[in-house]
Amino acid sequence: MSNEESRNSLADQAAAWVPPWQRPTPPRNTPAPPREEEPETAAPPAAPPVAEIAEAVDTQAAPGDAAAEGAAARVPRKQPAPRRRVTAAPEPPPELDEAELRGALEAILLVVDEPVAETTLAEVLEQPAARVGAMLDQIAAGYTASGHGFELRRAAGGWRLYTRPEYAGYVERFVLDGQSVRLTQAALETLAVVAYKQPVTRSRISAIRGVNCDGVIRTLVTRGLVEECGSEPESGAFLYRTTILFLEKLGLNSVDELPPLAPFLPDDVEELSDVTR
Known part of the structure; x- marks a missing residue:
């Protein structure tokens, strides 16, 4: 191509050039030229709750890790409420009624082989010693008033049932039966x-x-x-x-x-x- 032809071609191109603001607008139904697809970016993960952060810091932090200890100190942790120890008060021993207390004392006194103290009876029956002593006095007075062949009296620091002196002869004949070994x-x-x-x-x-x-x-x-x-x-x-x-x-x-x-x-x-x- 000669120089003249080259100049004519450039002139034609310059004459045919239309500025962008004078160019006709393409119709709306004309599909837009495809754009280069941008790579999808993953959405940022949702922030874990404060309790999970504190738990993760406690479980993952190694002993002596200053950064982990600082993070754990900044995150408030819910402390468990202290348990209150409830101790049940010992139940008081059941109080026996008059008839049951009287019967229990009589049953024990029938099997003892030596005088038994009021304190011992009170411990066995789980009753106050003062109440046991008053009941023993009442039993002894009742036996005397009723004229029984036996009586309840104090002996050697305790209580025991004894036969009445007026029936000693009958008891002696029954127990000894002529074979007694008496003191010289x-x-x-x-x-x-x-x-x-x-x-x-x-x-x-x-x-x-x-x-x-x-x-x-x-x-x-x-x-x-x-x-x-x-x-x-x-x-x-x-x-x-x-x-x-x-x-x-x-x-x-x-x-x-x-x-x-x-x-x-x-x-x-x-x-x-x-x-x-």
């Missing part, structure tokens, strides 16, 4: 000396009776009527006293209830005492 006169005298002079040594007993009483003392100890209770400070000799069995057999609450000895002593007892010393 020497044993009875020695037991009386121990009862009124206790605590007393064997030498003192022998001096009062005027005979050696070693064998009799051994018999009384074997029977459970006398027991050792220490030794004399001056001589080191053993001291003897009566036992609870002795009080039980005589139906006494203490040795203070022994009858006075003065009416049975001779007039020259002081002279005899000085001679034995």
Whole structure:
């Protein structure tokens, strides 16, 4: 192509060029030229709730991780409410009515083999000791008023049922049946000396009776009527006293209830005492 032809072609193109604002608008139903599709971007994930963040920080943070500890400190955590320990108060023992308390005491007193204290009965029945003592007094007064062949009385610091003295002959014939083993006169005298002079040594007993009483003392100890209770400070000799069995057999609450000895002593007892010393 010559230079002239090239210039004519450029001139034709310039003459045929139409500015954009003068170009005709394409019809609306004309499909728009396809645009390059932009790559889809994923939507940002929804923020987890505060409780889940705190839980994740607690479970994922390693010990000593300052960033994790700071995040956990910034996120408030719901603390569980402290549990209140409720301790049930012990239930008080049921209070027995008068008839049941009376029957329970009578049943126990029928099977005891030695006097039983009020405190022991109160512990067994789970009742106040004052109430048990008042009921025992009431039972004893009722037996006496009704004229029963037995009675309830205090003995050796406790309570026990005993036969009445007026029926002792019948009880003796039934129990002993002519085969009783009674204490000898020497044993009875020695037991009386121990009862009124206790605590007393064997030498003192022998001096009062005027005979050696070693064998009799051994018999009384074997029977459970006398027991050792220490030794004399001056001589080191053993001291003897009566036992609870002795009080039980005589139906006494203490040795203070022994009858006075003065009416049975001779007039020259002081002279005899000085001679034995």
